[in-house]
Amino acid sequence: MSNQLSCGQWRNGSFEWPVRVYIEDVDAGGIVYHANHLKYAERARTELLAAGGMRHAELMQQGGMIVVGRLSIEYSRPLKLEEELLVKTCVLEMGTASAKLEQLIEKDGQMAARLEVGLVYLGTNGRPARWPEAVKAALASR
Amino acid sequence: MSNQLSCGQWRNGSFEWPVRVYIEDVDAGGIVYHANHLKYAERARTELLAAGGMRHAELMQQGGMIVVGRLSIEYSRPLKLEEELLVKTCVLEMGTASAKLEQLIEKDGQMAARLEVGLVYLGTNGRPARWPEAVKAALASR
Amino acid sequence: MSNQLSCGQWRNGSFEWPVRVYIEDVDAGGIVYHANHLKYAERARTELLAAGGMRHAELMQQGGMIVVGRLSIEYSRPLKLEEELLVKTCVLEMGTASAKLEQLIEKDGQMAARLEVGLVYLGTNGRPARWPEAVKAALASR
Amino acid sequence: MSNQLSCGQWRNGSFEWPVRVYIEDVDAGGIVYHANHLKYAERARTELLAAGGMRHAELMQQGGMIVVGRLSIEYSRPLKLEEELLVKTCVLEMGTASAKLEQLIEKDGQMAARLEVGLVYLGTNGRPARWPEAVKAALASR
Numbered sequence: 001m002s003n004q005l006s007c008g009q010w011r012n013g014s015f016e017w018p019v020r021v022y023i024e025d026v027d028a029g030g031i032v033y034h035a036n037h038l039k040y041a042e043r044a045r046t047e048l049l050a051a052g053g054m055r056h057a058e059l060m061q062q063g064g065m066i067v068v069g070r071l072s073i074e075y076s077r078p079l080k081l082e083e084e085l086l087v088k089t090c091v092l093e094m095g096t097a098s099a100k101l102e103q104l105i106e107k108d109g110q111m112a113a114r115l116e117v118g119l120v121y122l123g124t125n126g127r128p129a130r131w132p133e134a135v136k137a138a139l140a141s142r
Numbered sequence: 143m144s145n146q147l148s149c150g151q152w153r154n155g156s157f158e159w160p161v162r163v164y165i166e167d168v169d170a171g172g173i174v175y176h177a178n179h180l181k182y183a184e185r186a187r188t189e190l191l192a193a194g195g196m197r198h199a200e201l202m203q204q205g206g207m208i209v210v211g212r213l214s215i216e217y218s219r220p221l222k223l224e225e226e227l228l229v230k231t232c233v234l235e236m237g238t239a240s241a242k243l244e245q246l247i248e249k250d251g252q253m254a255a256r257l258e259v260g261l262v263y264l265g266t267n268g269r270p271a272r273w274p275e276a277v278k279a280a281l282a283s284r
Numbered sequence: 285m286s287n288q289l290s291c292g293q294w295r296n297g298s299f300e301w302p303v304r305v306y307i308e309d310v311d312a313g314g315i316v317y318h319a320n321h322l323k324y325a326e327r328a329r330t331e332l333l334a335a336g337g338m339r340h341a342e343l344m345q346q347g348g349m350i351v352v353g354r355l356s357i358e359y360s361r362p363l364k365l366e367e368e369l370l371v372k373t374c375v376l377e378m379g380t381a382s383a384k385l386e387q388l389i390e391k392d393g394q395m396a397a398r399l400e401v402g403l404v405y406l407g408t409n410g411r412p413a414r415w416p417e418a419v420k421a422a423l424a425s426r
Numbered sequence: 427m428s429n430q431l432s433c434g435q436w437r438n439g440s441f442e443w444p445v446r447v448y449i450e451d452v453d454a455g456g457i458v459y460h461a462n463h464l465k466y467a468e469r470a471r472t473e474l475l476a477a478g479g480m481r482h483a484e485l486m487q488q489g490g491m492i493v494v495g496r497l498s499i500e501y502s503r504p505l506k507l508e509e510e511l512l513v514k515t516c517v518l519e520m521g522t523a524s525a526k527l528e529q530l531i532e533k534d535g536q537m538a539a540r541l542e543v544g545l546v547y548l549g550t551n552g553r554p555a556r557w558p559e560a561v562k563a564a565l566a567s568r
Binding site: 028029031034035036038039042060065067068069070071072073074075078 | 170171176177178180181184202207209210211212213214215216217220
Binding site: 020022023024039042043046050055056057060080081082 | 446448449450465468469472476481482483486506507508
């Protein structure tokens, strides 16, 4: 059973990570290709973990893996070449082996996309397993 | 107001497009990086349009653009290097300027991911506009 | 010491693989982003091996890996959205643990890019090792 | 005719830009996919221009475009997940409508890849054209 943590108005708890839009990200319409928002969000999650002292690379050396189980995204403003973005991440729910995060991609202080990301922790046997304490602590700090 | 079309059990209406997993698609866990499923789905949508006689490239030359307004995806099985996948696409709803599609990514006849994709048509002024007849016809054939 | 095989005018020996340009591939200039040509070339190399009965996935399960040691590319024509391309691959040289390939990306029968790709085989210890016979045979057939 | 500028031992002239390796960049071998080094190099070129007061986005609004005409790369060390890299960029030659850059990707002070990148400036008619003064100044500062 998951333990709801309030995210609310991002009063304090969100982790912020800046991202710049490069040519690799932009498609023929001159805007960021819709799958690349997911990359920005993942960079921010990786840095959130790192800020909490936990690295994916270490986790994988130990045989564990954090995977995305489900994800939804709403695109409200196009992102353009060389814009400077801010990704805000907040943990909505922490479960035993899963978590639900909210992530906002903002430009100029306005929301450009909003994601809900369901993460699952897979243990050494490739099955959902209890979060390692270090990961849980890193996530729960947000 | 949108006009519900039944998708049901993919009895007939779905458009099928094969995709092979290459090294470019796979991440350090040995499975397809979660954002790349969106690329596979987009290839299938592009080919669905093409099968209906409509090309993105032409559309863009006329100043129009189909964008993804929202998207949700559930990942149920990992996709691995060099697997042969099948993307099934079905139109759930056709609106005046929007559409909602269901897309399944299958391997070996089993569902590996399921997407719901909300598309919006943007006219020459960059605002939602009535679907061009050719696009509507191409989509509605599914 | 490497054993020069003649590639010449692609009279016969080249392996041909078709590629379609999708939205994911194209950048803000409306043309394929320059790094994506490398992906097309890799897909063709993967399929060349597969045509010779050898799969990367198997190779990696056995602990081996084919890596790109060096690469050069000349871009002579832009590739555009939804164009249908042909990648031609030919083995210029086969060494003990390395190989040199020529790859042409063509559209409408005209060369759009030309690559020279130096491959190295890494064995289970991560160091250059003698090509497995199956890989050598697959490559040498071109 | 191009005007050779000395790059030498990167005594002073190189532009340095840090890059972190994320999951999106890494392939099934656990190392950065070989085409992604080109993305890192492009980010560094974009930031070099920006540091000199010039933005791609502006350039494109004016109808110009900087394209890669040729590129060669040697890979000497694998790049791994979450490593912190440094991209060093130096202008080897400035021509009327072209330039040749050297770019090094370093980790822990050791070279992991070396690129030579030939750039061409395309004017509003899509043909090679004289560098705009602002771009030339931004490049020539390195």
